[in-house]
Amino acid sequence: MTFTLTTPLYYVNDKPHLGSTYTTIACDALARFMRLQGEDVIFITGVDEHGQKIQRTAESNNVSPQEHCDQTSIKYLDLWKLYQIRYDKFIRTTSQKHTNLVHQIYERVKQSDDIYMSRQKGWYCVGCEEYKDGIDTKDTKQCPIHKRDLEWRDEENLFFRLSKYQTQIEELVNTDNFIYPRARQNEIINFVNKGLKDFSISRINLTWGIPVPDHKDHTFYVWFDALLGYLSALYNKDEEICINSIEQFGWPASLHVIGKDILRFHAIYWPAILLSANLPLPSKLFGHGFLTLEGEKMGKSTGNTIDPIDLFSNYGNDAIRWYLLKDIKFGSDGDFQHKRFIDIINNDLSNTIGNLLNRTSSMTRKWFNNKIPKEITQTSNSHPIRSKAEDTISTYLEAIPELNFQLAAQSILELATFSNIHLNEIAPWKLIKQPGNEENVALELYSVLEAIRIVGMLLNPLVPELSNRILSQLGEVNPKQWSNYLVWGILKPGSDLPEPNPVIPKIE
RNA sequence: GUCUCGGUAGCUCAGCUGGUUAGAGCGCAGGAUUCAUAACCCUGAGGUCGGGAGUUCAAGUCUCCCCCGAGACACCA
Numbered sequence: 001m002t003f004t005l006t007t008p009l010y011y012v013n014d015k016p017h018l019g020s021t022y023t024t025i026a027c028d029a030l031a032r033f034m035r036l037q038g039e040d041v042i043f044i045t046g047v048d049e050h051g052q053k054i055q056r057t058a059e060s061n062n063v064s065p066q067e068h069c070d071q072t073s074i075k076y077l078d079l080w081k082l083y084q085i086r087y088d089k090f091i092r093t094t095s096q097k098h099t100n101l102v103h104q105i106y107e108r109v110k111q112s113d114d115i116y117m118s119r120q121k122g123w124y125c126v127g128c129e130e131y132k133d134g135i136d137t138k139d140t141k142q143c144p145i146h147k148r149d150l151e152w153r154d155e156e157n158l159f160f161r162l163s164k165y166q167t168q169i170e171e172l173v174n175t176d177n178f179i180y181p182r183a184r185q186n187e188i189i190n191f192v193n194k195g196l197k198d199f200s201i202s203r204i205n206l207t208w209g210i211p212v213p214d215h216k217d218h219t220f221y222v223w224f225d226a227l228l229g230y231l232s233a234l235y236n237k238d239e240e241i242c243i244n245s246i247e248q249f250g251w252p253a254s255l256h257v258i259g260k261d262i263l264r265f266h267a268i269y270w271p272a273i274l275l276s277a278n279l280p281l282p283s284k285l286f287g288h289g290f291l292t293l294e295g296e297k298m299g300k301s302t303g304n305t306i307d308p309i310d311l312f313s314n315y316g317n318d319a320i321r322w323y324l325l326k327d328i329k330f331g332s333d334g335d336f337q338h339k340r341f342i343d344i345i346n347n348d349l350s351n352t353i354g355n356l357l358n359r360t361s362s363m364t365r366k367w368f369n370n371k372i373p374k375e376i377t378q379t380s381n382s383h384p385i386r387s388k389a390e391d392t393i394s395t396y397l398e399a400i401p402e403l404n405f406q407l408a409a410q411s412i413l414e415l416a417t418f419s420n421i422h423l424n425e426i427a428p429w430k431l432i433k434q435p436g437n438e439e440n441v442a443l444e445l446y447s448v449l450e451a452i453r454i455v456g457m458l459l460n461p462l463v464p465e466l467s468n469r470i471l472s473q474l475g476e477v478n479p480k481q482w483s484n485y486l487v488w489g490i491l492k493p494g495s496d497l498p499e500p501n502p503v504i505p506k507i508e
Numbered sequence: 509g510u511c512u513c514g515g516u517a518g519c520u521c522a523g524c525u526g527g528u529u530a531g532a533g534c535g536c537a538g539g540a541u542u543c544a545u546a547a548c549c550c551u552g553a554g555g556u557c558g559g560g561a562g563u564u565c566a567a568g569u570c571u572c573c574c575c576c577g578a579g580a581c582a583c584c585a
Contacts, residue, residue, distance in 0.1 A: 008585080009585080010585085011585045013585085048585055050585085051585065053585085054585095120583095162582095183512075183513055183514095183579095184512095184513095184579090184580095186511090186512060186513090186580095187511090187512065187513095187579080187580050187581085188580090190511070190512080190580075190581080191580075191581070191582080194581080194582095196582090197582065197583095199582070199583055200583070201583095221583080222583085222585050223583075223585085225585090226585055227585095260579080261584070261585095262584090262585070264580090264582080265582095265583085265585085268582090269582095269583090327520075327533095327534095328520090329520095329521080332514095332521095333578075333579095334520090335520080337519085337520085339519090339534095339535090340519075340520075340534075340535095343533095343534055343535075344533090344534075346545095347533085347534070348533095350545060350547085351545075351547055351548075352547095352548085354544095354545065354547090355544055355545055355547050355548065356544085356547095356548080357544095358543090358544050358545060358547085359543050359544030359545090359547080359548070360543080360544085361544090362543060362544060363543045363544080364543095366543080367543095406521095410532095410533085413533090417548095420548055420549075421548085421549065423543075423544095423548075423549090424541080424548065424549045424550090425549085427541090427543085428543070429541095429542070429543045432543095500544090500545095501545095502545050503545090504545090505545080506545065506547095
């Protein structure tokens with residue numbers, strides 16, 4: 001059983017922004033977690049490269065659409081490298097295997113008798129690139145957004161028989177545990193209850209797209225192209241493309257993580273297409289929120305943007321990942337604030353966690369000959385830090401599969417704070433001055449070091465580099481899997497404890 | 509216009525089926541301490557829980573009305 005999860009396929013109209021980075025980091029954290037839990041993970045990301053907007057952007061940059069896509073896709077790949085995103089599959093919708101797959105799905109859907117030719121008529125806004133509803137009754141035929149005159153269009157399109165799947169989709173969207181967060185499920189249910197209408201899956205006059213095999217002047221429209229990338233991503237080579245084998249390659253997806261704006265297409269169109277093609281459905285959708293910057297909507301027009309590359313060069317991977325995952329509830333909208341960012345990193349990572357490691361390691365080295373002290377087993381079994389650590393682990397293990405990164409992060413932090421408080425309370429630096437306390441101090445320091453080891457391990461999916469640095473300062477390495485390591489008492493008494501260095505520097 | 513979700517300390521938010529003096533983190537002020545990354549720890553100030561009316565012995569928590577914000581209402585990658 002594989003755990004297949006996807007990010008959206010990002011539209012390469014422009015270079016990647018913080019929003020896509022956020023989504024991808026969250027998926028990466030989940031994927032890393034699942035791998036550590038021993039799951040067979042397929043983490044899919046990629047880019048959506050077709051459509052008029054891209055064609056037009058390419059034209060205005062005086063390059064071919066393909067060149068534009070090549071250039072922009074590389075920016076995504078480079079960015080994911082920077083942020084150490086460990087995806088397993090990266091799909092480009094301009095790839096040959098994707099075209100092959102789209103053609104095969106089209107055949108299947110046609111065989112289900114779900115494709116027909118009809119005419120799309122209506123008032124069309126060139127700015128929005130869409131037909132506007134409810135215009136007929138108005139006197140002025142203008143786009144409410146662009147305030148421009150609408151064009152009457154009457155064009156031939158292929159349609160997909162969505163209406164046929166009304167009952168099945170109704171059932172699906174009412175299923176518990178399919179749409180997350182729950183608040184968004186209602187919106188989808190209401191939408192479906194109003195009755196599903198067939199939708200068009202092809203365009204004419206749009207050359208930058210996948211050609212429809214039996215209609216030379218048609219190309220596939222976005223929802224019969226981009227969504228199918230989740231399938232084509234699974235194959236390694238063009239020759240492998242054969243829908244019958246898709247389940248061997250990891251379909252169905254366990255989870256699609258998407259922005260809240262495209263939830264409907266994933267909750268309705270996508271399952272319907274899969275049903276029509278006789279393929280299993282994904283088990284879960286998660287529509288996350290959007291980021292604002294200093295309280296304002298991000299946008300090129302307002303100049304209120306933040307470049308993930310700049311952010312990276314200023315603060316590094318760990319800081320950004322921690323801030324996004326810990327301070328913003330996944331699923332809700334969030335606000336990126338510089339001051340808060342700096343406060344959070346310094347407090348959580350440098351002071352609470354980093355300093356805990358530093359102070360404990362220093363004490364231990366000083367009084368125990370640069371080695372992990374020995375633990376006195378009978379008393380350590382009931383040590384308060386041990387039970388706190390075990391609580392932390394179980395909270396964490398429940399939180400991450402729910403994509404509650406915030407709770408997971410907080411629970412780690414609580415363990416670190418608990419350990420800090422404990423140190424202050426027992427004050428080993430006083431105890432050690434009185435003779436006869438050595439064994440007691442050894443036990444206390446061992447317990448705190450164990451807590452730090454567990455903190456370091458739990459940090460791994462969220463902030464992998466920091467996690468590695470913490471463990472290596474304990475003389476440990478991150479295991480490939482957690483099963484035998486997420487338990488108390490792994491540190492070996494008598495083994496060397498390296499000299500501590502600040503594991504994460506303070507900002508400013 | 510209809511519907512959904514929010515409006516709780518300076519900031520970001522927790523507060524389950526109504527029940528003792530409304531919580532956390534950050535920020536701010538003071539204190540204590542020296543093992544440590546001027547870190548850690550303790551204490552404190554600060555809220556008429558958007559506004560109004562109602563139900564109830566009792567409402568941040570239920571009902572109604574109003575104000576503000578975000579979103580959905582089909583082809584918005």
